[in-house]
Amino acid sequence: GFQAIADDTSLDFSQGGDSGGSVIRDDGAALGMVSGSPGPGQPGQETSWFADLPHALDVVRENAGDYQVMLDIAEPTITKDSTAVSTTFEGTAPANSDVTIEGDIEATATADADGAFTFDAPAEVGSFDIELTAEQGFNVSDTVSATVTTTDKPKPTPTPTPTETPKPTPTPTETPEPTVPDAPGITSPENESVTTEAVTAITGTGEPGAEITLSGDAEGTTTVGDDGTWSVSTELGFGEYTVGAVQAVEGTASEARWVSFVVAPGSPSIVTPEDGASYTEGELPAVVGESPINGASVKVVLEGTADASSTLGTATVDGGTWTVDLPSDLAPGEYTVKANQTAGGVTSGSVSTTFEVVASGAGGGEQPTPEPTEPGLAPTGADTASAVAPVAGGAAVVMLAGITLLVIRRMKRA
Structure with missing residues (x-):
């Protein structure tokens, strides 16, 4: 205080x-x-x-407890006191206040955020005395008096109907036929080509800005670049494919350009028999090869001077390798083994190796290694000290590995 x-x-x-x-x-x-x-x-x-x-x-x-301070708020006023019947009168009051109209007109109105409010005018022409009070929570204005009047609605002035002036009949303009663009070019893969690599994109040429749409065995859309080239990503593995491409310019599409190509597996490799090797009759290795395509089917064909060409058999690549047995009773002579593989319904090219079968006791053929008399070494006619000379150390290891492979193959046949 x-x-x-x-x-x-x-x-x-x-x-x-x-x-x-x-x-x-x-x-x-x-x-x-x-x-x-x-x-x-x-x-x-x-x-x-x-x-x-x-x-x-x-x-x-x-x-x-809670309270509200009563304020002295401004009284409402009429800003438009004369209007046509069945329209509205206008006024102002404290913002967001409720205005009560009593007297010859009974009505309520709510002022907007700017304080403007309206209320309906009667449907008859006349003069009306009213009283207005504004309320804003517990705050109440003084009551003010006003007189408002209504008038007849103005009658619309008829609009004269203009006299139509005859218009000349226009000469119809022929709509030009749209120019059909040329078919786009396809640069990769080439038509009738064979590849051993997966096709990850179809590429080509066209009009800059044209929309390219692929169909057939590959789908997708793209826009030709400013340099006149385009590319659509694909995932095409082993198989035979036909792909078409259309380009559209301003909504007009060209004819399709088609290419057909094959994605084929590469040829398998043949590890044994070795190319140019000579083997003793009855001591033949199996046909063993390698391929990175697990699950591929390998077909092996034997051609030779003693027998006509025949299919030795098929094998499935497992763990990167495959095996097909050679007949153990091949007669002496020169033979060629050919192998191809099929994956995704497409067959690779063939790989071949040529070897010779010599009669037993004729010399020149690779013979089975006798049982070694000393642990770890085969009898070669050389003493232990000179069995593995430094200059031939690597060759000795390879020879032992080859002998082991032959022993394993013969044990399997047995």
């Missing part, structure tokens, strides 16, 4: 029994309320005590 002291005792800024009265500054600001009656101060002075407004409101909240 605060205390007010007046040196001029003739000023009655409060009266006895005025406790709770408002304290207003000379500029109209509310400061608080009277807390104590005036009383004598120092000689020639008069004093009073006041509660400041924030403190007084805190006391109200503590003792009475």
Whole structure:
């Protein structure tokens, strides 16, 4: 609170029994309320005590709970007091306040955020006395009176019908036929080509900006670049394919360009028999080969001077290898083994190796290795110290590996 002291005792800024009265500054600001009656101060002075407004409101909240301060809000006014029947009158009021209209017209309206509101005019022509009050929560304006009037709606002036002036019959303009673009080019894969690599894209040429559409065994769309080239990603593994491409310019499509190509597996390899090798009759190795395509079917054909060409058999690649047995009773002579593989319904080219079968005891053929007399070494006619010379160390290892392979193959036949 605060205390007010007046040196001029003739000023009655409060009266006895005025406790709770408002304290207003000379500029109209509310400061608080009277807390104590005036009383004598120092000689020639008069004093009073006041509660400041924030403190007084805190006391109200503590003792009475939530509250709302009632404010003196502006009265509504009519801004459009004359209008045609069955239209609307217009006015202003405090923003978002509810306006009540009573008297000759009973209505309610809500002012918008700018304070504008409207209410309906009667359907008859006349003058109407009304009273308006604005409410905004607990805040209520003073009630004001107004008179509004309605008039007949203006009748529309008929519009004269203009006299039509005959128009000349226009000469029909022939619509030009759209120009059909040429078929696009396909640069890869080439037509009738065979490749052992998976085709990951179809590429070609066309008009810059044209839309390319693939059909057939590959689908996709793309736009020809400014350099006149295009590419559509694909995933084409082993198989035979036919792919068409069409280009469209401004909605007009060309004829299709077609290419056919094959994605074939590579040829398998033949490890044994070795090309140019000579083997003793009855001591032949199996046909063993390699391929990176697990699951591929390998076909092996034997051609020779003693027998006509015949299919030895087929094998499935497993773990990167395949095996087909040679007949153990091949007669002496020169033979060629050919092998190809099939994957995805497509067959590779053939690979071949030529070898010779010599009669037993004729010399020149590879003979089975006798049972070794010393552990770890085969009898070769050389003593132990000179069996593996440094210069031939690598060859000795390879020879032992080859002998082991032959022994394994013969044990399988047995």
